[in-house]
Amino acid sequence: MNLSPFLRQPCTNIPPNSVPLYICAFSRNSTGVVSAAGTHCDAKPKQVNNDISIPSSSHKNGVASQIIDAVEKLNIWAFYPHLKKPLQFLQGNFAPVQEHEPISDLIIEGSLPNCLNGEFLRIGPNPMFNPVAGFDGDGMIHALRIKDGKATYAARFVQTSRLKQEENFGAAKFWKLGDMKGVFGLLMGQIFNLRSSFNVIDTSQGSGTGNTAMTYHNGKLLALHEGDKPYAIRVLEDGDLQTLGFLDYETKLRQPFTAHPKVDPVTGELFAFGYQFQPPYCVYRVISKEGIMQEAVPITISGPIMMHDFAITEHYAIFMDMPLCLLPEEMVKGNLIFRFDEKKPARIGILPRYAKNESAIKWFELPTCFAFHTVNAWEEDDEVILYICRLPEFDLDMAAGPVRDSHNPFHRSTLFEMRFNMKTGNASQKPLSLSGVDFPRINEKFTGRKHQYAYCTILAKSTAKLEGLVKFNLSEKPAFEGKNRIEVGGNVEGVIDFGSGRYGSEAVFVPRSASKDETEDDGYLICFVHDEDTGKSEVCVYDAKTMARDPVAIVKLPCRVPYGFHALFVTEEELQSQR
DSSP states (O other), X not given: OOOGGGSOOBOOOOOTTSOOSOOOOOSSOTTSOOOOTTOBOOOOOEESSSSEEEOOOOOBOSHHHHHHHHHHHHHHHHHOTTTTSOOTTOSGGGSOOOOEEEEOSOOEEEOOOGGGOEEEEEEEEOOSBSOOOTXXXXXXXXXXXXETTEEEEEEEEOOOHHHHHHHHHTSOOSOOGGGOBHHHHHHHHHHHHHHHHTTSXXXXXXXXXXXSEEEEETTEEEEEOTTSOOEEEEEOTTSOEEEEEEEOTTTTOOSOOOSOOEEOTXXXXXXXXXXXXXXXSEEEEEEOTTSOBOOOEEEOOSSSBOOOOOEXXXXXXXXXXXXXXXXXXXXXXXXXXXXXXXXXOEEEEEEETTOSSGGGOEEEEESSOEEXXXXXXXXXXXXXXXEEEEESOOOHHHHHSSXXXXXXXXXXXXXXXXXXXXXXXXXXEEEEEEEOEEEEEOOGGGTTSOOSEEEEEEEOSSSSOEEEEEEEETTSOOOXXXXXXXXXXXXXXXXXXXXXXXXXXXXXXXXXXXOTTSOTTOEEEEEEEEXXXXXXXXXXXXXXXXXXXXXXXXXXXXXXXXXXXXEEEEEHHHHHTOO
């Protein structure tokens, strides 16, 4: 049996517009210097300033490394569970692509509104080495620079410590989520530990992929992965992207950092948390408008879990202790290391957002569930109101395993309202939609404040793809009884269908102007869309107020853009104020 696709090898060089199975691996590191096999490059991270450090690309490819590689090959041959199955997210438009230098003067149908002057960015997993599972893959940012009605496209890897080290090896060396299953996963974990113990790889600078989401704060664009520190990215004038290094807030950041921090639009502060698999399992952080990180506040939760998102209000931070649990013993049974425990309730913790410790946190229990994403939260009288995209349960193994064209494990995601009475301790919840919505976005001028509209993507039932957009009016009552699809009526104010064979990515709301006089929904939704029949990708701009199906503008892209995770729009003013 040919094991070559499964041995962490570099991917085959492919033309950028094709639908490939693999991508090329570069033979040079980020400085352009070829690393000689068998050498050991001892390099500490270089300091850009007090906050940002450039990760070194040190590696050791000696006898110990070669012995460990041989053990890994034997483990793959003996135990790899997907040896005869398609590799997840290496098919069709989930397949990775090459980097692109800026390509300007793109064809535009319609006209780009002036408020879109800036840079539209979408991040996602783009593995340089195989194999890979759904959440694995090195971070790649696809960027559209818009200025004076013209558009330029570029795509760049986030140059993480992990990527730079594996690039020098020419193969994957770090433990992946898709590896964390069964006897195979247990052995892969030990192989990873051996590489770290023998200094084959350097894990002191983090091991994340920088592939999940982005935020802009204190003059810095940050690429985020919840198992690592943020990576600072500079947007150049032509729209190109440059990784500056990882951000550790003058060494104050010692735990992982969420992929979903919240910027308060009034105070300019950044609120964040991190979860990890040893105590304290959750840590809360506040970063000032000027980028100064306050002391961490440990949060006591039920145990090691996956906590992907949280929320803030004007006075509180809200944590979701939901039972997608880290259970290493499950690997002995042949399962993934993460398992949903349906016997445990969902717990919501609400903490005064400037608390110095967790003593004032209030915990509420609800029937078991899981949520990847919050929509927003605010306060009304004695209640804190939280909107989330809720799953009744979640099997992470379904998302991390081999390709399943007939099932989308995310499709049960439903818009929910949750209410927590801070005086009585009562909690309640109710659904606001049919299932099949996620990737929620709002007008971010209302983060932590009461608002009216939420925009979500519509999830396809049979495949992990996004087939449209929906606009919810949170002040209206839902009217989905007896319906089997999301359509206008009740609290649904608009639906945009991308069309047959066309699928998109998360859409970002961009307000028409910064004026306080503008209505909340006066703006545009911008997102990447891919046509699977033609193999072409584009950026579409929709009117967020009318939700008309026909885009206001379409930017034709010069290459295929794979499906990915989260998006961000950085204004022209923010670009000019980068630090």
